[in-house]
Amino acid sequence: MEKYLSQLNDAQLAPTLQKDGPMIIIAGAGSGKTRVLTYRIAYLMSQGVDAFNILALTFTNKAAREMKGRIADIVGDSEAKNLWMGTFHSVFAKILRFEGHHLGFPSNFTIYDTQDSQKLLGSIIKEMGLDKDIYKTKQVYSRISSYKNSLITVKAYFNNPELMEADAMARRPRTGDIYKEYVDRCFKAGAMDFDDLLLRTNELLTRFPNVLAQYQNKFRYILVDEYQDTNHSQYLIVRALSDRFQNICVVGDDAQSIYAFRGANINNILNFQKDYDDVKVYRLEQNYRSTKNIVGAANSVIEHNKTKLDKIVWTANVEGEKVIVHRTMTDGDEGRYVASTIWETKMNEQLPNSDFAVLYRTNAQSRAIEDALRKRDIPYRIYGGLSFYQRKEIKDITAYLRLILNSADEEALKRVINYPARGIGQTTVDRLVVAANATGKTIYEVMQNIDTVSININNGTKNKLKDFVTLIESYKVMNQNANAFELAEHVTKSSGLIRELNKDGTPEGVTKMDNVQELLNGIKDFVEGQVEVADSTGSLAEFLEDVALATDLDGDKGDPNHVALMTIHLAKGLEFPHVFIVGMEEDLFPSAMSMNTRSELEEERRLFYVALTRAEKQAYLTYTVSRYRWGKLIDAEPSRFIEEIDDKFVNNTTPMKEQRFNPMLDASIFGDIEPNKIRFAKPKSPKFKKKDTKKKPENFKISTPKKLKPVSQSNGASNLFDTKLTVGNKVNHQRFGRGEVLKIEGAGGDLKAEIKFENGATKKLLLRFAKLEII
Numbered sequence: 203m204e205k206y207l208s209q210l211n212d213a214q215l216a217p218t219l220q221k222d223g224p225m226i227i228i229a230g231a232g233s234g235k236t237r238v239l240t241y242r243i244a245y246l247m248s249q250g251v252d253a254f255n256i257l258a259l260t261f262t263n264k265a266a267r268e269m270k271g272r273i274a275d276i277v278g279d280s281e282a283k284n285l286w287m288g289t290f291h292s293v294f295a296k297i298l299r300f301e302g303h304h305l306g307f308p309s310n311f312t313i314y315d316t317q318d319s320q321k322l323l324g325s326i327i328k329e330m331g332l333d334k335d336i337y338k339t340k341q342v343y344s345r346i347s348s349y350k351n352s353l354i355t356v357k358a359y360f361n362n363p364e365l366m367e368a369d370a371m372a373r374r375p376r377t378g379d380i381y382k383e384y385v386d387r388c389f390k391a392g393a394m395d396f397d398d399l400l401l402r403t404n405e406l407l408t409r410f411p412n413v414l415a416q417y418q419n420k421f422r423y424i425l426v427d428e429y430q431d432t433n434h435s436q437y438l439i440v441r442a443l444s445d446r447f448q449n450i451c452v453v454g455d456d457a458q459s460i461y462a463f464r465g466a467n468i469n470n471i472l473n474f475q476k477d478y479d480d481v482k483v484y485r486l487e488q489n490y491r492s493t494k495n496i497v498g499a500a501n502s503v504i505e506h507n508k509t510k511l512d513k514i515v516w517t518a519n520v521e522g523e524k525v526i527v528h529r530t531m532t533d534g535d536e537g538r539y540v541a542s543t544i545w546e547t548k549m550n551e552q553l554p555n556s557d558f559a560v561l562y563r564t565n566a567q568s569r570a571i572e573d574a575l576r577k578r579d580i581p582y583r584i585y586g587g588l589s590f591y592q593r594k595e596i597k598d599i600t601a602y603l604r605l606i607l608n609s610a611d612e613e614a615l616k617r618v619i620n621y622p623a624r625g626i627g628q629t630t631v632d633r634l635v636v637a638a639n640a641t642g643k644t645i646y647e648v649m650q651n652i653d654t655v656s657i658n659i660n661n662g663t664k665n666k667l668k669d670f671v672t673l674i675e676s677y678k679v680m681n682q683n684a685n686a687f688e689l690a691e692h693v694t695k696s697s698g699l700i701r702e703l704n705k706d707g708t709p710e711g712v713t714k715m716d717n718v719q720e721l722l723n724g725i726k727d728f729v730e731g732q733v734e735v736a737d738s739t740g741s742l743a744e745f746l747e748d749v750a751l752a753t754d755l756d757g758d759k760g761d762p763n764h765v766a767l768m769t770i771h772l773a774k775g776l777e778f779p780h781v782f783i784v785g786m787e788e789d790l791f792p793s794a795m796s797m798n799t800r801s802e803l804e805e806e807r808r809l810f811y812v813a814l815t816r817a818e819k820q821a822y823l824t825y826t827v828s829r830y831r832w833g834k835l836i837d838a839e840p841s842r843f844i845e846e847i848d849d850k851f852v853n854n855t856t857p858m859k860e861q862r863f864n865p866m867l868d869a870s871i872f873g874d875i876e877p878n879k880i881r882f883a884k885p886k887s888p889k890f891k892k893k894d895t896k897k898k899p900e901n902f903k904i905s906t907p908k909k910l911k912p913v914s915q916s917n918g919a920s921n922l923f924d925t926k927l928t929v930g931n932k933v934n935h936q937r938f939g940r941g942e943v944l945k946i947e948g949a950g951g952d953l954k955a956e957i958k959f960e961n962g963a964t965k966k967l968l969l970r971f972a973k974l975e976i977i
């Protein structure tokens with residue numbers, strides 16, 4: 203342990219070694235908050251605290267796995283295995299499996315993902331005969347979600363005239379009725395949605411003091427990472443569980459609070475000191491992640507926020523390169539710039555793909571980047587978006603599996619009752635739903651008793667329904683002895699799913715078959731214990747829970763050497779040597795939806811702060827003059843955030859030609875687009891003198907950024923690809939400085955030189971790219 207503690211500085215050591223009592227670590231990005239949490243857990247264990255008594259809550263399951271791996275390195279595998287670590291959702295889903303019966307839920311309850319929830323809401327809205335253009339499922343869903351996260355139950359809703367009025371004002375006066383029906387239907391289906399996992403945990407801990415006492419006793423030490431992004435529901439759970447022993451350690455950074463739109467409450471961090479007695483407050487100030495230029499740039503941006511805790515962030519790291527700002531004409535050009543820069547940098551410096559990340563504000567931006575990376579054969583992976591488990595063919599299979607475990611699961615049943623087609627039409631399903639609602643039975647129960655229920659369905663169809671029940675019952679029997687893999691394999695074959703996919707000979711069909719195979723492989727790995735899950739027995743129930751709670755960053759399988767593409771929201775807590783932040787444009791980042799209030803704009807700025815601080819060595823900001831959005835070419839103006847970075851940390855690399863570009867003279871590069879449709883960011887009404895004041899009006903839009911001073915691309919160095927370079931030559935490299943050629947190998951475009959630089963590093967550089975000068 204001593205050895206590990208020496209890897210912390212004094213400021214980090216103090217909270218690590220404080221064993222008991224409430225404490226909060228408020229510190230800027232990259233200052234080692236997550237490292238302190240990790241080492242603190244290891245330290246607690248070395249002091250005799252039982253792993254079973256420690257609960258650590260993280261932002262993603264991946265973060266939990268990594269943390270656990272690190273702790274295992276320190277204290278050993280067998281001990282680390284017993285830690286309770288994971289996201290709020292996964293930890294409390296596990297507890298609800300044991301305790302949900304108090305609330306009337308079966309232990310094998312289903313977890314509805316967002317898609318399931320929205321489908322159910324869609325059916326309810328239809329059944330109630332409401333206008334689906336007014337009652338948009340997504341909007342109703344997020345409304346209900348926000349009620350749940352604020353602990354507003356159906357009963358509380360109907361006791362609150364203000365809420366009802368607000369929904370009526372939004373032209374959705376029946377929201378409360380939908381909410382009620384939705385909750386009842388989930389309950390009847392033995393299902394919880396994501397928000398229920400927190401809401402029901404709160405209900406459990408409030409209504410059943412014995413249960414609360416039991417878990418208070420169990421979790422004697424509680425640690426929470428990214429505390430600034432907890433919502434009210436999560437806050438109350440942590441509060442309740444830590445109330446007895448008060449050994450609670452939370453870490454966070456108010457400047458990185460980016461989930462207010464989903465109910466995260468920054469006050470949780472600000473009020474922590476009021477919630478417990480004798481709270482120790484720790485601050486960490488030294489950033490270990492990034493260069494001086496990146497830290498300086500990030501600090502200068504966040505300065506513009508009014509609502510913030512004063513914090514110092516400095517670094518002893520090298521000064522490094524300035525933040526590169528680069529303008530392109532279109533989003534296609536932007537993609538190409540990103541791809542070629544990645545390619546050149548990786549060749550020049552011999553870096554793996556995984557050293558690069560491309561971050562964007564919205565998922566839709568990934569397409570142009572993907573196209574460009576593909577053209578250059580650079581492997582990449584998109585995080586977020588539609589996850590593997592949400593693809594249709596995968597959801598079809600998991601729906602069968604869900605139904606085996608919990609036949610009350612309405613959404614799973616509706617999904618596969620007629621897939622593959624077995625002659626059970628929508629009218630029949632609608633009648634089953636009506637009968638189920640009228641009798642208080644589940645749809646499956648209605649089907650099991652189809653001969654005795656009064657329902658307008660003909661005998662032929664009734665037989666088909668009985669066949670379906672028989673099929674599912676046969677799977678249930680098999681589930682008693684077979685493992686999850688055997689069962690899943692049997693289901694895909696015998697249900698006709700494989701046959702259905704085989705019929706489809708298109709490339710998409712083939713991809714779907716591959717995905718099914720991938721799913722089966724995944725289940726096999728899971729059963730064989732290759733996927734690490736605490737206390738796993740490899741059961742079907744556990745597998746499905748894992749699937750339901752896989753966060754967007756999880757399931758990172760395959761070759762790890764890829765460029766990461768993700769939204770900034772997802773990048774929280776991560777770090778990469780080279781980070782591209784693309785789409786730095788007004789109305790995109792900051793988002794057009796965030797311009798109404800100062801607090802929304804400040805949240806966007808925090809998001810930018812998070813993005814910048816992911817970079818270790820080099821950050822690139824790109825923006826375009828015009829961009830395709832919503833199927834149209836839109837004029838774009840550079841983001842105000844670029845302007846907010848202190849000049850001294852920025853290097854504008856927009857090529858001279860582009861900066862002088864005149865759309866009227868040079869419109870040909872736009873192809874079909876009429877030049878007069880292209881508006882350039884020109885100073886319209888300069889509302890302030892540049893940099894003469896710190897305070898800018900919030901609605902200020904920057905015009906042509908002053909940083910667009912042409913900078914020469916060439917520094918005298920040239921590519922020596924076709925130059926005669928020999929062993930022993932002394933050379934100068936743009937980035938690594940002076941060195942001596944040790945070896946030359948390869949031929950033509952693959953010609954490489956091994957160079958020992960004076961800074962101690964020896965690098966193999968591809969001469970095609972290396973900007974070398976013989977000296």
Ligand code: ATP
Nearest residue numbers: 209210211230231232233234235236237490491775
């Ligand atoms: P974020 O706010 O982005 O979540 P953080 O405060 O959690 O950041 P960490 O991720 O824990 O910061 O640390 C940032 C980087 O600095 C990591 O690579 C970590 O290993 C490294 N680091 C932290 N503390 C030290 C230290 N004392 N010595 C060397 N490296 C350190």
Ligand code: MG
Nearest residue numbers: 235236237775
């Ligand atoms: Mg962290």
